Amino acid sequence: MHDRIAPGVTRIVTSKRDNAFLVDGDDGFTLVDVGWAKAPAALLDTVAALGRKPSDIRRVVLTHAHPDHVQGAAELRRHTGAQILIHAADRPWLEAGRVPAEGRCGALGRFVDRLPAFHWTPVAADGTVTDGEVVDRSGGLRVIHTPGHSPGHIVLFHEPSSALLVGDAVFNRGKLALGPAALAADPNLRPAGLQRLPHHVSTVGFAHGAPLSSAHVPQFQEFLAGLPQHH
Ligand SMILES: [Zn+2]
Numbered sequence: 001m002h003d004r005i006a007p008g009v010t011r012i013v014t015s016k017r018d019n020a021f022l023v024d025g026d027d028g029f030t031l032v033d034v035g036w037a038k039a040p041a042a043l044l045d046t047v048a049a050l051g052r053k054p055s056d057i058r059r060v061v062l063t064h065a066h067p068d069h070v071q072g073a074a075e076l077r078r079h080t081g082a083q084i085l086i087h088a089a090d091r092p093w094l095e096a097g098r099v100p101a102e103g104r105c106g107a108l109g110r111f112v113d114r115l116p117a118f119h120w121t122p123v124a125a126d127g128t129v130t131d132g133e134v135v136d137r138s139g140g141l142r143v144i145h146t147p148g149h150s151p152g153h154i155v156l157f158h159e160p161s162s163a164l165l166v167g168d169a170v171f172n173r174g175k176l177a178l179g180p181a182a183l184a185a186d187p188n189l190r191p192a193g194l195q196r197l198p199h200h201v202s203t204v205g206f207a208h209g210a211p212l213s214s215a216h217v218p219q220f221q222e223f224l225a226g227l228p229q230h231h
């Protein structure tokens with residue numbers, strides 16, 4: 001299942017409530033996140049349904065190196081030849097094939113990361129992205145570093161449409177939330193990064209949960225404004 005959440009931005013539902021996003025550019029697509037091991041099939045089906053070919057996915061930008069975002073990355077690269085980009089702070093995790101013990105602040109997180117189901121085929125990144133960088137000049141995806149959920153978590157702002165793709169910085173599973181602290185690397189860092197998000201946003205795409213249309217974006221801004229600040 002896929003839908004267009006903004007001009008040039010297509011959401012692909014890769015499993016249940018997990019989403020990846022295809023962003024149009026002059027040279028093809030930039031894919032934001034991959035998903036679990038089965039996600040490449042859904043992603044390639046969507047590319048075919050759009051009348052395009054796998055190699056039209058030119059690059060993949062990962063919001064962070066958690067298994068539900070990267071487990072399918074090695075297979076997707078085999079099918080597409082896409083370049084894989086990630087923030088430097090999460091790169092060692094992507095290349096190790098699992099989240100290290102210090103990557104979660106709580107026992108629940110450290111427990112799940114020991115399970116083989118939460119590991120993935122290690123992926124050598126083709127490059128890294130940094131705060132403020134525009135990933136694909138024609139596609140216009142600006143990187144905003146939002147550490148806390150993981151050290152290298154990023155949000156992507158699609159400048160042509162003002163769509164905000166928040167990864168796991170905010171979840172929309174029933175209600176807006178930051179997600180379980182035990183699964184975050186440093187939960188207290190999360191609010192400060194989110195205060196740096198742009199204020200003029202047309203729609204919000206979440207890795208988990210339904211997108212917010214423009215009529216509901218004010219709820220998102222109120223949620224951000226209500227977050228406790230740690231200093
Ligand atoms: Zn995550």
Ligand SMILES: [Zn+2]
Binds near residue numbers: 066168207208
């Ligand atoms: Zn996630």
